[in-house]
Amino acid sequence: MTALETAAKIITQGGVVAFPTETVYGLGANALDPMAVARIFELKERPSFDPLIVHIADLEQLQVLTTSEDPRIGKLAEAFWPGPLTL
Numbered sequence: 001m002t003a004l005e006t007a008a009k010i011i012t013q014g015g016v017v018a019f020p021t022e023t024v025y026g027l028g029a030n031a032l033d034p035m036a037v038a039r040i041f042e043l044k045e046r047p048s049f050d051p052l053i054v055h056i057a058d059l060e061q062l063q064v065l066t067t068s069e070d071p072r073i074g075k076l077a078e079a080f081w082p083g084p085l086t087l
Helices: 003-012 034-044 059-065 071-080
Strands: 017-020 025-028
């Protein structure tokens, strides 16, 4: 099993994984699993009012996370994806 497969298995089972970013290590979990998200806040000693970043691959995933139907979102995604884009 590769490291990526291992990380995916941990995340799908509600766990938290560490991964390298450009500057530091990040913590990752299933953003739709409240217990996993709570564990990230706990591990980072992060205040509950300080939001986490959720990474998604496409607009279909965005529809799971928001009820916004703002047409600018699709235009921005079309212009900047793939690549870093904060919505």
